[in-house]
Amino acid sequence: MIRLANVSHDYGDRSLLTGVDLTIAPGAFNFLTGPSGAGKSTLLKLCYGDLTQRSGEIELFGQDLRSLSRDALADTRRRIGVIHQDCEFLDHLTLRDNVALPFVATGRAVPDDDLHELLAWVGLDHKADALPPTLSGGERQRAALARAVIMSPEVVLADEPTGNVDWEMSQRLLSLLIELNRMGTAVMIATHDLHLIRTAKSQVTTRTLRIANQTLQAAGSEL
Numbered sequence: 001m002i003r004l005a006n007v008s009h010d011y012g013d014r015s016l017l018t019g020v021d022l023t024i025a026p027g028a029f030n031f032l033t034g035p036s037g038a039g040k041s042t043l044l045k046l047c048y049g050d051l052t053q054r055s056g057e058i059e060l061f062g063q064d065l066r067s068l069s070r071d072a073l074a075d076t077r078r079r080i081g082v083i084h085q086d087c088e089f090l091d092h093l094t095l096r097d098n099v100a101l102p103f104v105a106t107g108r109a110v111p112d113d114d115l116h117e118l119l120a121w122v123g124l125d126h127k128a129d130a131l132p133p134t135l136s137g138g139e140r141q142r143a144a145l146a147r148a149v150i151m152s153p154e155v156v157l158a159d160e161p162t163g164n165v166d167w168e169m170s171q172r173l174l175s176l177l178i179e180l181n182r183m184g185t186a187v188m189i190a191t192h193d194l195h196l197i198r199t200a201k202s203q204v205t206t207r208t209l210r211i212a213n214q215t216l217q218a219a220g221s222e223l
């Protein structure tokens with residue numbers, strides 16, 4: 001569904017990613033790791049068309065990223081749920097309205113029952129009317145997950161989804177992502193947290209990739 005072939009990228013001054021080959025297959029569960037600044041967020045952005053590669057090929061659902069018009073790219077991105085590292089929300093809108101935003105942006109209203117069910121799934125139905133600044137870190141991360149999946153994407157890309165939460169909350173988030181994966185959604189999680197990767201491996205078949213020396217490699221047996 002997402003395929004990168006011999007992809008390289010940089011931000012102008014120095015090469016960041018070189019010769020990256022990656023396939024995110026339907027239903028797969030992938031981890032992406034590597035040192036801070038290695039390019040994990042950059043690679044995720046390439047995977048959802050937020051950045052265009054310097055060289056190589058990127059296919060999103062069989063279509064060449066470079067050939068997509070703005071509208072076609074927007075349609076394609078609805079098939080990819082993204083949990084951003086910073087979990088930003090519109091502070092003047094309630095949690096419910098923030099989570100519904102991707103849906104509302106398509107010009108449709110979210111059925112109330114569906115929204116309620118989704119908020120209950122992430123354990124935030126009682127916070128539906130809260131404003132984002134009043135939420136805890138873990139609540140924000142779960143709200144970001146709800147927002148990422150509201151369009152029923154075929155793949156979820158999560159950038160450090162457990163970055164600012166305690167171990168118990170990171171387990172809860174991981175459980176939600178595993179549950180989603182068991183229902184058929186492909187998942188790719190960028191994380192520094194090797195403990196999280198090990199915990200996931202005991203519950204689901206995963207593949208761990210690491211960015212090192214600008215290249216993407218299969219992570220070794222130490223995980």
Ligand SMILES: Nc1ncnc2c1ncn2[C@@H]1O[C@H](COP(=O)(O)OP(=O)(O)OP(=O)(O)O)[C@@H](O)[C@H]1O
Nearest residue numbers: 011016034035036037038039040041042043085192
């Ligand atoms: N828009 C940008 N313009 C210029 N440089 C950038 C830009 N975005 C990222 N970088 C640089 O590219 C490198 C990789 O950044 P990226 O965020 O992809 O790394 P990362 O592996 O996700 O890091 P972390 O684990 O700290 O989140 C960093 O040196 C960063 O400063």
